[in-house]
Amino acid sequence: MLRLTNKSVKLSSRLSSFFFLGVLFILTGCVRDPRGAELGCQSSRIPCFSETANVSLETSKGAIVVKLDGANAPLTAGNFLDLVGKGVYNQTIFHRVVKSPLPFVVQGGDPNSSDPKTPASAYGSGQYIDSATGAARYIPLEFRVKSSKILSYGKEVASLNPSLQPVLTHDRGAVAMARSSDPNSASAQFYIALEALPELDGRYAVFGRVVRGMDVVDQLEQGDKLIRATMLKN
Numbered sequence: 001m002l003r004l005t006n007k008s009v010k011l012s013s014r015l016s017s018f019f020f021l022g023v024l025f026i027l028t029g030c031v032r033d034p035r036g037a038e039l040g041c042q043s044s045r046i047p048c049f050s051e052t053a054n055v056s057l058e059t060s061k062g063a064i065v066v067k068l069d070g071a072n073a074p075l076t077a078g079n080f081l082d083l084v085g086k087g088v089y090n091q092t093i094f095h096r097v098v099k100s101p102l103p104f105v106v107q108g109g110d111p112n113s114s115d116p117k118t119p120a121s122a123y124g125s126g127q128y129i130d131s132a133t134g135a136a137r138y139i140p141l142e143f144r145v146k147s148s149k150i151l152s153y154g155k156e157v158a159s160l161n162p163s164l165q166p167v168l169t170h171d172r173g174a175v176a177m178a179r180s181s182d183p184n185s186a187s188a189q190f191y192i193a194l195e196a197l198p199e200l201d202g203r204y205a206v207f208g209r210v211v212r213g214m215d216v217v218d219q220l221e222q223g224d225k226l227i228r229a230t231m232l233k234n
Contacts, residue, residue, distance in 0.1 A: 039140045039153040039154050040140075040151065041078075046075060046082060046137070047078050047081075047082055049070040049074055049077045049078035050071055052070060053068045053077075053081060053232075054211070055067075055068060055081070055208075055231050055232065056228075056229070056230050056231075057089075057213075057226055057228075057229050058228045058229070058230075059224060059226055059227060060224045060227060061216050061219045061224055062213060062216035062219070063213050063216065064212070064213035064214075064217055065210070065213055065232070066175050066208045066209065067210075068080065068207060068208040069208055072167045072168050073144070073168060073205060073207035074142075074151070075142050075153075076139060076186070076205045077207045077208065079186075080207060080208075083109075084229045084230065084231055085231065087229075088128055088188055089108075089188075089226055089228075090114065090226070090227070091114040091228075092108055092111065092226045093108060093110070093113035093120075093223060093225055094107065094108040094220050094223070094226065095108060095113055095120070095223075096108075096191075096222065097220060097221055097222045098194075099194065103195045104194055105191040105193055105194060105197075106194065106220050107124070107178055107191040107192075108189070108190065108191075108226055109178075109188050109189040109190045110124055110125070110126040110188065111128050111188050112125065113126065120223070126188070126189075127188060128187050136187060137187055138184060138187050139186050140183065140184040140186075141153065141183035141184060141186070141204075142205050142207075143166040143167070143168060145164050145167065146163075146166070146167055147165075154183055155183060156202055156203050157202035164202060165202075166201050166202055168207065169196075169198065169201050170193050170198060170201055170204075170206060171193065171196050172193055172214070173192065173209045173210035175190055175191070175192050176204045176205055176206040177207065178191050178204070179204065192210060194218070
C-alpha cells in the first residue's frame with residue numbers, strides 16, 4: 001500500500017491547484033499567435049517603467065498596497081501602471097479565489113467585469129482593448145534571472161535549474177500576470193499569491209508584491225470588488 005506523507009499530499013494538492021489555474025487560463029484567455037508578439041521595451045508601444053512605485057487597490061474588504069518592481073519587470077510593471085492610470089481596474093471583480101484544498105491565488109483585473117451587463121459566467125475571459133487600435137493588448141512573459149542582468153522575454157524556464165531562478169519569485173503576496181497557455185498572452189488580469197508557489201516561477205511573470213494589506217487579501221472572496229486602483233505619491 002502506498003503511504004502519502006504530509007509533503008506528498010501537499011505537493012499533490014498544489015499540482016491540482018496549478019492544473020486548475022492553467023486549465024482555466026486556457027479556457028478563458030484568448031490564445032494568440034506568439035509570432036505577433038513585440039518582445040521587450042525597445043520594440044514595445046507600451047510605456048515601460050524601470051523604477052519602483054506603490055499602487056493602492058481599494059477593495060470592498062479594505063485597502064491593499066502593492067509595490068511594483070520596474071527594475072526587474074519594466075514592461076509588465078509599465079503595462080499594469082498604464083492600466084491603473086487609465087482606470088481599467090476600477091469597479092472590476094475578483095472573479096477567482098482559490099483557497100481550498102490549500103491557499104493558492106486571488107485573481108482579478110478582467111476589464112469586462114466592471115460592466116454590469118457582463119454575466120458572472122463570463123468573468124475571466126476579458127482583455128484590455130486598446131482604444132487607439134481597437135485590438136486587445138498583450139504583453140510577453142517577462143522576468144530577470146539571478147544569473148544574468150539581461151531580461152528574458154517570451155519563454156518559460158524550468159524553475160528547477162538554479163541558474164535560471166527568477167529574481168522575482170512567487171512568495172506569499174507576490175503579484176503576477178494571468179495568461180493563457182501562450183506565454184505572450186498576458187493582458188490585464190493579475191493574481192496575488194496566497195502563499196509561496198515556487199512551481200509557478202519562470203512560468204508566470206511576477207512584477208510586484210503586497211507590502212500592506214495582506215490581511216485584506218486573505219479576506220477576499222469570489223465576487224468582491226476592486227473599487228479603485230491608484231498610484232500613490234512618494
